[in-house]
Amino acid sequence: MFEGLSGFREQLAISETMLTLLIETSILIVVIGVVKAITSRFIKKKVHSRELQRRWLVQTRNAFILLLMLGLIFIWGEALRTFALSVVAIAVAFVVATKELIVCVTGSIIKTGAGSFNIGDRIQVKDFRGDVIDQNILATTILEVGPGKLTHQRTGRMTVIPNSLFVSEPVINESYTHDFVLHVFTVPFKREEDWRLAQDEFLKSAQKQCKPYLKEARKHMEQLSQEKGLDVPTAEPRVTVQVSAAGEIHLIVRVPVKATQRSFIEQSILSDVFSHNDFFNKKEEEV
Structure with a gap:
């Protein structure tokens, strides 16, 4: 009893x-x-x-x-x-079963500790590229930007990236300079076309499009250089020449733009140049 x-x-x-x-x-x-x-x-x-x-x-x-x-x-x-002593075997089995989750948490610690990116930054991990809209200890959510690596338009699709990728894959942050970025795009020409005139016209158009905020962009780059202790490239628009293949000339246009206006400025420059110029070689046409 x-x-x-x-x-x-x-x-x-x-x-x-x-x-x-x-x-x-x-x-x-x-x-x-x-x-x-x-x-x-x-x-x-x-x-x-x-x-x-x-x-x-x-x-x-x-x-x-x-x-x-x-x-x-x-x-x-x-x-x-x-219960610690009695659940050792269960804990081992749990670790094996949740290996991917543990790797995701590890990836979250790595990206946070390294300061790889913040909300609103445009990143690329493997074939995933877009603007970061959310992140937690298991996954990072981005709004996809594309198609490809050279365009800057949102596709309307959302991608959830497991943080385990940050353990083994490098992260490209396209918004490292924050408010202003140096945007680069390529315009291909044939060798016989008047690419020299195109180079001058693209430079003039780039300077015209950047003029309203060029001083602000210079100041931002200088501040970034002082804060990070880096030699930040000049904010002046540039058009350089690249020979990627025989018979081809590529004009590399680099302009400072606001982080949210990359696609807009690129399209404005292209429309401005091609709507007022014809770069076919006149001598070739006469022949």
Whole structure:
């Protein structure tokens, strides 16, 4: 009889402990949820820039998730330690089964520690290229830009990249200079065409398109050079010549542009030059 009472008391003590842990967990979740909702509402009201607003919302969400995980570890730590010895085999099996998840978390740590990119940056990983709109400990979401590596138009497709790629693949950040970037595009010509005239016309058009913000771009590049301790290339528009194959001349046009206007400025320059010029060699036409 007394043995039965003793067993009942032990079960009652265990159930009370479990109930306490569940109550503490519930309180933690409710508090973090309320604070997160208040913070998100405050950011949406006070931050007017869409890009900055999205960046702050993502960062605060990830911070609250981390805080929740730390709180759960603190609450359940003692209870978990009592089962540590008995779950070693299960833990090994769990690590094997969740290998990809662990690699994703490792990739998240690597990209965060290296400062590879931020929300709003345009990146390329393997064949994936686009603007970063979200990131967490498991995956990074981008809005695809393409087609190919030379165009700058959004395709309307969203790509979710597992963070495991950042462990083994290099990341190309096309927005490293932030507000202003040096945009490069190539215009091919045949050797017999008047590519010298085209070179002059492209340079004039590039200077005309960049004139409204060229001083601001120079200042931005100088500040970046001082902050990063780097020799940042000049912000002046340039048109250089490249011979990629026999019988072909490629004009490499490089212009400073606002990060959000790469495609617009490129199309403006191309339209301006080709709508007012004909680069066929007149002597060849007469023959």
